[in-house]
Amino acid sequence: MKRNLLFLERVLFGDGSEPFHGVYALKITGDLDAGQLTAALARLQEKYAMLRTAIGIDAHGRPYFHMPMARPAIPLRIIERTGDEDWNHETVHELGKSFDIANGPLLRIAWLRSDRVSDLIMAFHHCMCDGGSGVALLTDLLALLDDPQADIGKAPAFQSISELVPAEILNSRRNRFKARLSAALVHAGLSLGSLFISTKTKPAPRATDYLINWKLDAERSKALFGYCKKEGVTVNTAIGLALLEAFKTVNGAGAHGKATCPVDIRRYMPEVKRDMLFSYGLALNIGLAQSIGNSFWEKAKTLQTHVSAQMAKLNPYEFTMIMEASHGSVHKLRRFLTYAKVGNDFMFSNMGKLDIPAQYRHFRVDTIYSPTVIGPFANPNTIITTTFGGQMDFSFVSNEQFLPRETALQIRDIAMKILFETVTEPDPVRL
The missing domain is CATH 3.30.559.30 (Nonribosomal peptide synthetase, condensation domain)
Structure with a gap:
């Protein structure tokens, strides 16, 4: 996969030096396993091509998504959970911590771990993903944590504006003018x-x-x-x-x-x-x-x-x-x-009801905190x-x-x- 960033993706990306991230955090009661979480993240990368990309800059200074020769895994940071406010501090930390733009990927996970209660924090660069996409990622991640063999399908991706705008609209002389x-x-x-x-x-x-x-x-x-x-x-x-x-x-x-x-x-x-x-x-x-x-x-x-x-x-x-x-x-x-x-x-933004189950076979999602996003503006x-x-x-x-x-x-x-x-x-x- 290789494509230039769209205009608004470039606005969110800037020059890549300033964090402009979205973050989801959720609280889970039940057993989680580090190996299973790592495997679930690998499955997410298989489904979503964008989770395998980095961002390069061409000779004209225009950024583009591409897949590096070496595919870095989605980073997983494990922290010991000490209280119910830890997720807030870690969310703010993730909002301000830059991604490795040149190598990717543009998503990472922090796991605040205790005996029975965990907080999962998912951070993503806003130029790749919005809040609605974040719901899809969380849905698949939770399904895989509950059942490593779950069928989560293959996500569609687009290569150009022609796949987003119908040809009769895109090619209209009036519309182009x-x-x-x-x-x-x-x-x-x-x-x-x-x-x-x-x-x-x-x-x-x-x-x-x-x-x-x-x-x-x-x-x-x-x-x-x-x-x-x-x-x-x-x-x-x-x-x-x-x-x-x-x-x-x-x-x-x-x-x-x-x-x-x-x-x-x-x-x-x-x-x-x-x-x-x-x-x-x-x-x-x-x-x-x-x-x-x-x-x-x-x-x-x-x-x-x-x-x-x-x-x-x-x-x-x-x-x-x-x-x-x-x-x-x-x-x-x-x-x-x-x-x-x-x-x-x-x-x-009111994103409405999150279509994510609360009860799974091996754990329960106690709460999903509303996503956060902040940039350098x-x-x-x-x-x-x-x-x-x-x-x-x-x-x-x-x-x-x-x-x-x-x-x-x-x-x-x-x-x-x-x-x-x-x-x-x-x-x-x-x-």
């Missing part, structure tokens, strides 16, 4: 914007990154789901609005009143299969300016109208074609994302939620110098209070 024009406008905008960007102020050092995690119990989670359905508002919109209002309450005039919400591209592009390792998605924007009303749920409904209109316009094929016509702007975009003035408060605030075992789980990652941890905790508490004031009794957070 529109993509080139849009890319030229993007380039012009970034060129103009770069005149006002100073690189003197560096992003905060990664050593001050942190992770805050919390859960809603099953009763609270069910109540929120039901209330959102009754009001005709998605859970994503309701939580996003509560977080926006919390940022505004805590930061006052320093809040931007805006957030970005990734959208799983698999919902719109069937060419990206469930177990195809893919790194980027679509996005929509939410803001307090679109939330009009006297009560929280009135505001949520008006914001939902705005969100639904954006969702209806999402076009993954047009988006991908524009991005692929924009390779000449990749360094300008990276510079803008790293040094330009921050314009939104956070990135928020100016705004590190990222909040991700998932649901496992009927409980919503939240991960909030940021950087102490950008947003002090104590401030993030205030935002969390206020957001949850706002969200549940009319749903159930207050104070839904279980720390």
Whole structure:
């Protein structure tokens, strides 16, 4: 396998020196064996070609995925587990630790081991894999740990954009012209914007990154789901609005009143299969300016109208074609994302229910913590939620110098209070 990185893969990759990783962590009760875990990781590499790749740079400075002559195994680090917070510290460690880009692979595992309880931490480079792909990897890994002979199939992979965009769309003269024009406008905008960007102020050092995690119990989670359905508002919109209002309450005039919400591209592009390792998605924007009303749920409904209109316009094929016509702007975009003035408060993603079993023959998955992702860009605030075992789980990652941890905790508490004031009794957070 050898292919050039797509435009957005290059944005996530940068020059390979800065970590831009996603991390999953889960807690398991039962017996795990080091030999069986190593064998399971080898089976994953057999299924997923991308787990056998490294990244090289061609003569024109463009990065490409390729398979080295020697295929390094997926690294496995074993640490003795001393308590229930070890996973948090190790997750932050994995977020900031670079991969061996030149030799690969771009995934590694840390096993926090004790007599009966283990934490597994799976880290991957975001240029190779997103949160949805991470679910597929975890599903297969757990199946193999339970049954080394489990049939996990063979994962599809793509070699070029022609395998993602239907030929009638990709080869349309109108579409190609529109993509080139849009890319030229993007380039012009970034060129103009770069005149006002100073690189003197560096992003905060990664050593001050942190992770805050919390859960809603099953009763609270069910109540929120039901209330959102009754009001005709998605859970994503309701939580996003509560977080926006919390940022505004805590930061006052320093809040931007805006957030970005990734959208799983698999919902719109069937060419990206469930177990195809893919790194980027679509996005929509939410803001307090679109939330009009006297009560929280009135505001949520008006914001939902705005969100639904954006969702209806999402076009993954047009988006991908524009991005692929924009390779000449990749360094300008990276510079803008790293040094330009921050314009939104956070990135928020609700990945919904994780389709992963809790009970296996030889162990039980007690919890799956929501994945985390953080990179070298100016705004590190990222909040991700998932649901496992009927409980919503939240991960909030940021950087102490950008947003002090104590401030993030205030935002969390206020957001949850706002969200549940009319749903159930207050104070839904279980720390």
